[in-house]
Amino acid sequence: MAAPRLRIAPSPTGLFHVGTARTALFNWLEARRTGGTFVLRIEDTDLGRNLVEAADGIQRSLEWLGLDWDEGPYFQSQRRERHVAAALELAEAGFAYWSDPMPLAPDGKPERYDGRDRDRGLDRSPGRALRFRSPDEGATTVFDLIRGEPTFPNAVLEDFGLLKSSGDPLFLLANVADDIDMAITHVVRGEDHLSNTPKYQLLWAAIAPSAPLPVFAHLPLIVNEKRQKLSKRRDKVSLEQFRDDGYLPEVMGNFLALLGWSPPDGRERFAIGDVIKEFSLADVLSSSAYFDLKKLDAFNGDAIRELAADDLFERITPFLGTWDPARVQPLLPEVQTRVVRLDEVAPMVDFLYLDEPVWDDASWEKALRQTTGATAALLGAVAQGWSACPWEAEAVKAVVVDAGTASGLNLKKAQAPVRVALTGRAVGPPLFESAVVLGRGEAVRRVRAALDRVPALAP
């Protein structure tokens, strides 16, 4: 048997959908496992909805995930003539017929087509669309690696459109014609296409009766918490968004692979490249999968913690914007166990870069309560101690411990106002390491500045 040919065929109508990413991944895995060919085809037939930058976004997203393609990108819009020619041949052969627009319903949309033009023998003319004449009898069976052999009565298939009244090709026509021309052998796509597949097969047989039909694999849908297909309108679905939020590409690939499939040995954490040999479309589950952000976060946090220091440094740099990453580098090991996403780093260490920390009043009030009337004495002692002690974490800590003891406060309480003084917040990376990185001068200055904010008449 000839080497398989698979394709990912996204439409450039917006950001890259995670569902498309998962479909691309499974196509890629199957292509790589079998030594087949992975084709990228941009389905931009709907000129009105295309976004020029989206096609580029598709390619960059695939690259980001590490999914390389062997052919393409092909652009469907550039194959318009071939699609139209195929459609006209279909009309000529009686597989399709011309049809007038349907009257508008009260809601302003055209009514559902009822087959009224089937036998009118209308000519091709401006304003008329071309429709496929679906068989009235018989049934069409789809051979699906994941779902078995669903069979559809042909009578329920509507006479779907091939060409718009503008003359432009529609999805099914372009999709099938291209799959024929590109000799696609495996159509791996979302389950939402399953119901369209009998139409796909009928069209294929009409255009290229001698070409063997591809084998199908309809992947389970990725759904939201309401178990509905992920939608761009209500759900967070763009890969670009996940990238910008600081999810690691290898984690996204790993997580997406687990939606509907798992390696035979049951392990959950893996690189997609390591799982090629174990992958099998036949092992893909058939029930829909919820996209669980919590689990993605857990995976991402784990992966961040496993990063080597220099790797982490490189990955964090773009998330710091204009800030010099070298400044935070000494604190990175402490930051590493505290972030789940890369975009959490900047707000966690902003105090190192800003002239004044972002002051959180609630944190300060809480710190004052923990130290009651001793805040001023405590901060005074810390400022004095820090001015003279060796500038390393242990010594810096000892100063706070001693200052606390002198005020009758344990370290847990004593560190609170000091932390707010330095970082502006009640939570953050370990205080003493942070102080060391901040620098003696600035640290002491901030403690003194905080001293001025202690209420004169403490409760």
Added chain:
RNA sequence: GGCCCCAUCGUCUAGAGGCCUAGGACAUCACCCUCUCAAGGUGGAGGCACGGGUUCGAAUCCCGUUGGGGCUGCCA
């Protein structure tokens, strides 16, 4: 409405008739550790939608019910 698909802890899943007293992961709860917050460690709670069959034996096979979803566009 019609057609099609689906159904194991809250979630992702393991499970292809006896290995199941249903395993793992995330989430959750408790405890330990602890300068905040994390991380880490230990332990706990939690599921085969329901009803019929088939079988010596069913989470696994069959039928039905219920529930959920998809498609039904001159979108893809």
